[in-house]
Amino acid sequence: MSISGPSGVIDTGGTRGTDGTGGGRGARERLVVIGGDAAGMSAASQARRLRGPDELEIVAFERGHFTSYSACGIPYWVGGDVPDRDRLIARTPEEHRKRSIDLRMRTEVTEIDVAGARVRSRDLGTGAEAWTSYDRLVVATGARPVRPELPGADAPGVHGVQTLDDGQALLDSLAVTEGRRAVVVGAGYIGVEMAEALINRGYEVTVVNRGREPMATLDPDMGRLVHTAMEGLGITMVGDTEVTGFLTGDDGRVRAVVTEDATYPADVVVLGIGVRPETSLARAAGLPLGEHGGLLTDLSMRVRGHEDIWAGGDCVEVLDLVSGRERHIALGTHANKHGQVIGSNVAGGYATFPGVVGTAVSKVCDLEIARTGLREKDARRAGLRFETVTIESTSRAGYYPNAALMTVKMLAEHRTGRLLGVQIVGREGAAKRVDIAAVALTAGMTVEQMTMLDLGYAPPFSPVWDPVLVAARKAVAKVRRAAP
Structure with missing residues (x-):
């Protein structure tokens, strides 16, 4: 069915009637998934394994160019350890579609209408908008790199690294960069991994960090060991330093990173300040968020207070089994498990995600x-x-x-x-x-x-x-x- 939504936007319908009521016993239900990476497509795939196309229609929206890929592998692709981008892709859009998942690429969901049980989307190529109704909704919008609100932060040559699109943009930038000076802002997991990637590509690397020691996920005494080792690898470490801006050249491209005490020349800048849950859609829809900005769910990954909405991956907060508190951890291991749990539950089964203990590993050289x-x-x-x-x-x-x-x-x-x-x-x-x-x-x-x-x-x-x-x-x- 098709009806006119607000401002003439087309509603693609679903099993619900025009008044938002269910389509009746035996009608095919619709699962809508927002986000085409680990959590979202794991949920869609698991739901499809448990329920066939005659029982459950699955529509998934992804605003990027890729699905089901390893974001954790991006630094190793950039650094040359992984020879090409496709090695990081577990399943292509075509492979998902062969499994009767209606996957709509380069399509961004711009609104969740909880009362009407529908989402509004925009085709990023044509600008066309549509409403799509759902019986069950999965929010898997991931996380976004922290980009400081500083002069020059959006200049060409300043890169965040979270998606394959980000990784490709960085590689494209390196291909046209004549100089060999790189500055990495932040010394968390992404920061130290990207420092290694750039060292491997023959760059002179400086890491500028707000904290005294790298790896704030460690205690300072252990971080100091990382600091010493990175310097031994030829990486210049600058700690206890706040970045105040980015200088650009006449062509608008970044030329230096400015701190409170010094200026560091840069032909390319990588932001490794961390990520935040991408929950702007959820916030606008009135869904519950925690102190870290992530969606709050129960053990079944159902959004608290919403019977037909689930969430997983980097956009949620999870229970820390040691401290008993909620925390935000952006890791593909958790995202894939969330997706498995969600897919089982939306398909009528029952599964739970008990929580995490905060395990993470990394390396620099x-x-x-x-x-x-x-x-x-x-x-x-x-x-x-x-x-x-x-x-x-x-x-x-x-x-x-x-x-x-x-x-x-x-x-x-x-x-x-x-x-x-x-x-x-x-x-x-x-x-x-x-x-x-x-x-x-x-x-x-x-x-x-x-x-x-x-x-x-x-x-x-x-x-x-x-x-x-x-x-x-x-x-x-x-x-x-x-x-x-």
């Missing part, structure tokens, strides 16, 4: 960086008393060739000894050891219980006492000494 659980300031904010230990060990038995040093920091709750968090910085074999701690955190284990974990051992893979277990033993001793 050969330095591996990992964390899970709480930092010291997180534990204080949660009102927890805790003990910390930091140890140095090796990735393999000390006598085995190429054993690499790593530093492990562990937080344990005062008196109970409950594991609260682990951070690891080291060379080959360091980062993935954090998974041991992630499982222990999820299980609510104490550091004493951890000391007897039956981990795999052979000299090429680990010392007799794995570094994580060495830290756990030290933590047990400190908890016991601190007990009243």
Whole structure:
């Protein structure tokens, strides 16, 4: 059916009648998905696996040029480790359409009408607008890079990196850049990964960071290890510095990054300040948002207070299983799980996403960086008393060739000894050891219980006492000494 919406915009209809009521028992229902990446298309694909086209129509909107891709792989594509863009794409629009998903590319949803159970969209090529009604709605609008409101921040040559379109724009910019000076603003995950990418491409790289140390997801003492290693790789680190603007040349292109104390010449600038949930649509529709700006859902990923609306991916807040608080974490691992849960639920099944412990790994050149659980300031904010230990060990038995040093920091709750968090910085074999701690955190284990974990051992893979277990033993001793 087709009816005229506001301002003459066409309504593409659905199973609901013109008064917004349901289409009746047995009618084909319509699922509308906003966002064509990990959470959105995982939800659509899972729903399609469980319900066929005769039962469920699926319409998905994506404003970009690509679907179902690895945003986490963009720095490695830019740096040349991944040879071409298509390696990052898990499923193309054509592949989704072959599965009876009506995927509309380069089409942006501009409004959610919750009362009318419909969304307004605009074709970015033609400008045509339409209303599409839904029986069930999935909001998977992702996150957007933080772009400072400073002079020159929108100049050509200043790039955020969040989507494949962003990555392509950066590569196109590098192709026409004659100079070899790059400035990365921010030293979080994207910042350090893009610093590596630009070093690999032969650029002279300066990282300008608001904090004293890189990787604010680590405690400062562990961040200092990253700082030292990055300088050893030839990256100039500038900490405790606020960017105040970007200078441009006569052609309007960026030429320098200006801080409170200095000016850093730049032929290209990459913003690695972080991301925020892209929830402008949700906010305008009156959907509930948390303190970090992300959508709030229940364990089934249903938006709180809205029976027929689900949300997942980088636009939502999730439960931190260690602190018991909501937090925003933009990771493809969570987004894909959210999509699986949502797809099962919208198709009539039942699944839940219990929460996260905050596990993340990264690297800059050969330095591996990992964390899970709480930092010291997180534990204080949660009102927890805790003990910390930091140890140095090796990735393999000390006598085995190429054993690499790593530093492990562990937080344990005062008196109970409950594991609260682990951070690891080291060379080959360091980062993935954090998974041991992630499982222990999820299980609510104490550091004493951890000391007897039956981990795999052979000299090429680990010392007799794995570094994580060495830290756990030290933590047990400190908890016991601190007990009243």
